[in-house]
Amino acid sequence: MSRWLRHAAAAALASSLLLCAGAPASARSQLISRGPVTACRDVALTFDTEFSSSTQALADLLDELNVKTTWFFLGSQVESHAALVRQVAARHQIGNHTFTHPIMPQQSIAQMKWEIAQATDTIGRVAGAGPRPLFRPPYGEWNNTLLNVTESEGYPYVFLWSIDTRDWAGPSAESIRQHVLRNIHPGAIVLQHGSAKNTVEATRMEVQDLRARGYQFVTLTELLGIDRDQRDFGGDTYVVQYQDTWAQIGVCHNVSATRLAAYNDYSSTPVGYVLHIPHRDELIVELDGKRLELPVYPRVVPPGRAIAPVRLAEQLGAEVEWDGRQATVRKGDTVIMITPGDRMAQLGPDAVDMGTEAAWADDRLLMSVRFLAEQLGYTVTWNGSTWTASITSPEPAAPPPADPTP
Numbered sequence: 121m122s123r124w125l126r127h128a129a130a131a132a133l134a135s136s137l138l139l140c141a142g143a144p145a146s147a148r149s150q151l152i153s154r155g156p157v158t159a160c161r162d163v164a165l166t167f168d169t170e171f172s173s174s175t176q177a178l179a180d181l182l183d184e185l186n187v188k189t190t191w192f193f194l195g196s197q198v199e200s201h202a203a204l205v206r207q208v209a210a211r212h213q214i215g216n217h218t219f220t221h222p223i224m225p226q227q228s229i230a231q232m233k234w235e236i237a238q239a240t241d242t243i244g245r246v247a248g249a250g251p252r253p254l255f256r257p258p259y260g261e262w263n264n265t266l267l268n269v270t271e272s273e274g275y276p277y278v279f280l281w282s283i284d285t286r287d288w289a290g291p292s293a294e295s296i297r298q299h300v301l302r303n304i305h306p307g308a309i310v311l312q313h314g315s316a317k318n319t320v321e322a323t324r325m326e327v328q329d330l331r332a333r334g335y336q337f338v339t340l341t342e343l344l345g346i347d348r349d350q351r352d353f354g355g356d357t358y359v360v361q362y363q364d365t366w367a368q369i370g371v372c373h374n375v376s377a378t379r380l381a382a383y384n385d386y387s388s389t390p391v392g393y394v395l396h397i398p399h400r401d402e403l404i405v406e407l408d409g410k411r412l413e414l415p416v417y418p419r420v421v422p423p424g425r426a427i428a429p430v431r432l433a434e435q436l437g438a439e440v441e442w443d444g445r446q447a448t449v450r451k452g453d454t455v456i457m458i459t460p461g462d463r464m465a466q467l468g469p470d471a472v473d474m475g476t477e478a479a480w481a482d483d484r485l486l487m488s489v490r491f492l493a494e495q496l497g498y499t500v501t502w503n504g505s506t507w508t509a510s511i512t513s514p515e516p517a518a519p520p521p522a523d524p525t526p
Contacts, residue, residue, distance in 0.1 A: 148267035149255070149275055154282040155307030155343035160372035161335045161361075162307060164343045165189040165323070166281065168217055168256065169314030171201045177320045179208050185327050186355055187337045191314065192217035192256045192279075195239030198246045209247035213339035215254030216240055216275065225263040232269045240273070253277050254340055279340055281311035287319045296322035301329055307343065334361040336372065349374060354399025354417075360389045373397045382506035385411070404508040405489060407435060416482040418489065418509070425476035426502070426509045427486040430458060436496045436511070447485050451496050458487050467495065 155162060169175065169191050182189060191208050192215040198205045208214065218224065219238040227235065236255065244250040255275040257266060262278060270278050283303045285296045296318060300310060310326075312319050327337070336356065342348045353373040360369070366377035366389060373380070375398055381387065383398045401419040403426055405412045412435055418428035430447045433440050438451035449456040457466035460480045464471040465487075474491040489509050490500045497514045 147271060148264065149270040149278045151262065151267065151278050151280065152309075152340075152344070153280040154305075154309055156345065157307050158345075159368050160306070161333070162338045162343055162372075163304065163330060163335045164309045164338055164340050165312065165326075166256075166279070166309060166340065167191045167312050167314040167319075169193050169197075170221075171197055171204070172315035172317070174317055174320055175201070175314045176204055178314055178323065179204060179211075181320055181324060183211060185324070187327055188212055188339055188342075189337065190215060190254065190340045192254070193239070193243050193247070193251065194221055195219035195242040196221075198243055202246050205243075205247045209249045213254065213341065214243065214247060214249060214251050215256055215279070215340070216243065216251040217256050218258055221258045223259060223261050224257045224266050225261050229265065229269060232266060233273065236270065236273045236275070254279060256280070277340070277344075279309065281309045283308055283310045285310065285312050285319075285322070287316035287322065288313050290316075291318065293318040293321035293325060297325040297329065300326050304330065304333070304335070306335075309340070309343070331357065332359050334359055334364070352400045353397045354402055356397045358395045358397060360391055360393045360395060362391050364389050364391075369395065374400060376505075378505045379507050382508060398507075402507070404506065405432065406508060406510045408511070408513050416484045416486075419481075419486070420507065421476060421479065426489040427476060427479060428489045428492075428509075429484045430478075430487050430492070431484075432489070433492055433496065436493060436498060438496055442485070447487075449492070449496075454495060456492070456495055458485065460485055465491070 155164065165187065167178070167189060188211070190213040193205065194217050196219050216236060216239045218235040219242065220235065222235060224232055224235070240251060252274045253276050255270050255277065256279045260280050267278060282305070283300060285299055287296050312323065336353070336358065338351070342351055351374055353375070356373070358369060358373065366381050369389070370377040370380045379398060380395065383404060384395050386393070399417060399419065401421070402417045403420055405414065405418050405428055412432070415429050415431055418426065420426055430449065431440055433449045438449050441448045445459065447458045449458070455468060458478045460478050463474055463477045465474050474488040476488050478485060478487045493500045493511045499512045501510045503510070
């Protein structure tokens with residue numbers, strides 16, 4: 121039997137076993153084929169990865185689409201594709217798919233341990249991040265002995281899937297897309313392959329269609345809720361679905377309903393409306409009631425200080441110069457010099473505390489919004505519910521009184 125036919129047969133066997141399997145013993149890994157059903161339309165795209173000419177294109181596409189996924193690497197192949205492995209590991213969650221891709225229930229306990237441990241060490245060394253706690257058995261084949269071994273090797277979760285695209289068999293991208301859309305459900309785990317030739321285009325279409333249906337893409341541990349509360353969904357979009365509320369959407373994206381509504385400048389949630397999700401630390405900056413667009417997003421840093429790119433000064437009527445190590449802000453007689461990492465700004469001959477350090481983020485220098493605005497003659501108010509820093513222009517000087525003499 122060919123490897124791919126074994127894959128299909130094993131998938132069917134695994135599905136039938138899951139239906140009759142009881143809760144695993146405490147000493148065994150937990151076998152998982154789908155996430156819990158919640159109010160959030162979560163889906164986990166997963167890729168069992170041997171490498172081909174398509175694999176790099178898939179990784180680049182996921183970066184372009186801002187989609188987080190989970191990749192299960194074959195340990196014997198990662199060294200020869202080290203750069204790509206590191207690229208994936210930096211953006212996505214990675215797991216263990218054994219070292220040589222054997223049918224694990226046919227192996228001895230010693231062979232099972234070797235396959236898992238060898239892949240663990242090799243993937244961790246090449247990727248710069250270890251694959252624990254995620255393991256997926258080749259062909260979806262497992263038995264209780266394997267679950268005991270994976271638990272002993274530090275893998276409490278053994279993942280199967282709820283939607284098998286069978287992309288390895290060469291269906292068209294449209295066929296893969298249709299199969300996913302027909303079978304999608306909240307908590308779905310979608311199985312695809314990093315080497316299949318039509319997976320790249322199919323994934324592009326799946327992401328577009330699933331987003332239109334209100335699905336959001338999470339890693340496997342996020343799907344289980346293990347580290348979901350740590351996720352930053354900033355930069356994502358969400359298409360409002362029937363009966364959605366601000367509160368529900370906010371909970372699913374780790375942001376308050378009030379912040380979400382303010383960020384989108386909308387008072388209701390009409391079906392089909394595309395919401396933009398703020399970063400967990402992102403704030404809104406307004407000037408005289410008008411929201412400002414800045415080169416990188418302004419944010420809140422401990423202990424509750426608002427910082428924004430120093431280029432904000434240009435929208436406040438100042439000039440900004442950067443000499444490679446220090447920014448200089450000039451407006452009339454006011455000259456402010458800011459150095460990355462310093463809390464003190466040079467204001468003329470004096471060193472003045474800005475209230476928080478100037479930070480370097482996303483290749484931009486960020487500094488205190490309040491300090492910058494007030495030094496340039498503006499006032500700042502803060503709304504803690506909507507996370508909005510409102511900058512108000514100074515009142516124009518009153519004209520001199522008219523000369524009463526004739």
